[in-house]
Amino acid sequence: MRIAVTYNNGEVFQHFGHSEYFKVYEVEDGKVVAVSAAVQSTL
Numbered sequence: 001m002r003i004a005v006t007y008n009n010g011e012v013f014q015h016f017g018h019s020e021y022f023k024v025y026e027v028e029d030g031k032v033v034a035v036s037a038a039v040q041s042t043l
Contacts, residue, residue: 001027002024003024004023005023006019007023016037022039
């Protein structure tokens with residue numbers, strides 16, 4: 001499963017609609033197995 005988390009200035013960002021970047025976490029069997037670099041939003 002992939003989970004996108006809002007990300008800004010090196011930290012999780014609480015305002016989903018205002019975030020320019022996301023971190024994408026790959027989760028398998030309840031454990032994080034990979035983390036992407038910050039991905040810029042296309043919105």
